Amino acid sequence: MYDLIIIGAGPAGLSAAIYASRARLNAIVIEQNYVNGGQIIDTYEIDNYPGLPGLSGMDLAMKMAEHAEKLGVETVNGFVQSLDLTGPVKKVITDEDTYEAKAVIIASGATHSKLGAEGENQYGGMGVSYCATCDGAFYRGKDVLVVGGGDVAVEDAIFLARGCNKVYVCHRRDELRAAKILQENLLSLPNVEMVWNSNLKSITGGMKVEKATVVNKFDKSERTIPVSGVFIAVGITPRSEFARNHVAMDEKGYIIADETGATNVPGVFAAGDVRTKQLRQVVTAVADGANAVTSAEKYLLTFSILRAFQLLSALNPSRICMPAEQPMRDAPASIMALQVFQSRMPPAALTSTSSPTTCFMRATSSTVAPPVPKPVDVLMKSGFARSDILARCSISDFSR
Numbered sequence: 001m002y003d004l005i006i007i008g009a010g011p012a013g014l015s016a017a018i019y020a021s022r023a024r025l026n027a028i029v030i031e032q033n034y035v036n037g038g039q040i041i042d043t044y045e046i047d048n049y050p051g052l053p054g055l056s057g058m059d060l061a062m063k064m065a066e067h068a069e070k071l072g073v074e075t076v077n078g079f080v081q082s083l084d085l086t087g088p089v090k091k092v093i094t095d096e097d098t099y100e101a102k103a104v105i106i107a108s109g110a111t112h113s114k115l116g117a118e119g120e121n122q123y124g125g126m127g128v129s130y131c132a133t134c135d136g137a138f139y140r141g142k143d144v145l146v147v148g149g150g151d152v153a154v155e156d157a158i159f160l161a162r163g164c165n166k167v168y169v170c171h172r173r174d175e176l177r178a179a180k181i182l183q184e185n186l187l188s189l190p191n192v193e194m195v196w197n198s199n200l201k202s203i204t205g206g207m208k209v210e211k212a213t214v215v216n217k218f219d220k221s222e223r224t225i226p227v228s229g230v231f232i233a234v235g236i237t238p239r240s241e242f243a244r245n246h247v248a249m250d251e252k253g254y255i256i257a258d259e260t261g262a263t264n265v266p267g268v269f270a271a272g273d274v275r276t277k278q279l280r281q282v283v284t285a286v287a288d289g290a291n292a293v294t295s296a297e298k299y300l301l302t303f304s305i306l307r308a309f310q311l312l313s314a315l316n317p318s319r320i321c322m323p324a325e326q327p328m329r330d331a332p333a334s335i336m337a338l339q340v341f342q343s344r345m346p347p348a349a350l351t352s353t354s355s356p357t358t359c360f361m362r363a364t365s366s367t368v369a370p371p372v373p374k375p376v377d378v379l380m381k382s383g384f385a386r387s388d389i390l391a392r393c394s395i396s397d398f399s400r
């Protein structure tokens, strides 16, 4: 069994792998592609990753993958099909194997929806983009076309209008779907022209994009617009299908998790484009990977405590104190409960469904939450090997 399984070897997964290796966790990365790096593999140029301007996406991906490899991170090829997260041991089921771990980081990313227009694939990275934040700067002073009518398309168009000479927005309906405030902002811009009720038919040019042809869906008339760039913003789909019904997601399928990466399932974390967040970029994905490992480390500390609970309960069933639910944020409470359990807990005060905090409060007949001790001090008395404890503790465990 592994300490940690990381699903996906994009920027978030590779960053998690690097941090996990440096934390001396026994981790494995599962990636469906034969080449690691995720979406950036197909990115012509990444110009906004601090310290590495103008690097091709493939070069950045290779640097990240080499870094992880150098640290000895184990990677296997496999397509994750399903999860079993019901017990403390998490199972990740791929098309070939089942892997087990104490904690899981889901870093399976997202895909930008394509339109299927003629020339779309041919000019990918040569004028066709799915990310205005990423590529907008390359079109300063030029004319571009944005396709889409939702929040992302309108935000992209507003962003592009700041630097581009002219922004055409092609939408298949006669009104936008985006939030009203965004619509108002967009429509007030002097260098934006709406192309209503139209679909993008084709993208043409030489080495790079030169023109986009749109078709009016009512009278089928065609209009060819000279542009240097076409930004397609018709949706992003999170790659979370295998986790559906296992972790909480929003209506679009993004896994609900904040900066810590913690999901609604203890021991399961989400990092990168697949989680709910404001900005989906390489820089935020790698930050997520690092944060998720830090959270996983804290959870693993709790996992050890839970294991101690199990062992102690088995040894002395009259004093059963098995926390039913154990979010990792409750780690200090678990430690306290363990301490109480080991020392002076009256058996009648404990129930099989109590949380550690409840156990503690019952045991001390107190309704006030107890003071939080230094986790490391409590652990030192718990019988774990000193080296194991120090290897697991993070800096915050040395303070109250």
Ligand SMILES: Cc1cc2nc3c(=O)[nH]c(=O)nc-3n(C[C@H](O)[C@H](O)[C@H](O)COP(=O)(O)OP(=O)(O)OC[C@H]3O[C@@H](n4cnc5c(N)ncnc54)[C@H](O)[C@@H]3O)c2cc1C
Residues within 6 Å of the ligand: 007, 008, 009, 010, 011, 012, 013, 030, 031, 032, 033, 036, 037, 038, 039, 040, 042, 043, 045, 046, 047, 048, 049, 078, 079, 080, 081, 107, 108, 109, 110, 111, 112, 129, 130, 131, 133, 134, 135, 239, 242, 271, 272, 273, 274, 280, 281, 282, 283, 285
């Ligand atoms: C064309 C394009 C240009 C971009 N340009 C920039 C840019 O200039 N700057 C910038 O900062 N960002 C850019 N981005 C965005 C950036 O690439 C993403 O934000 C970033 O890659 C997200 O990293 P991630 O690790 O979360 O996900 P991903 O990069 O999507 O990686 C996820 C990985 O998980 C794997 N995976 C998915 N499902 C499974 C499964 N079931 N089993 C096993 N493996 C699975 C995938 O194969 C993939 O390797 C661009 C994106 C695109 C599409």
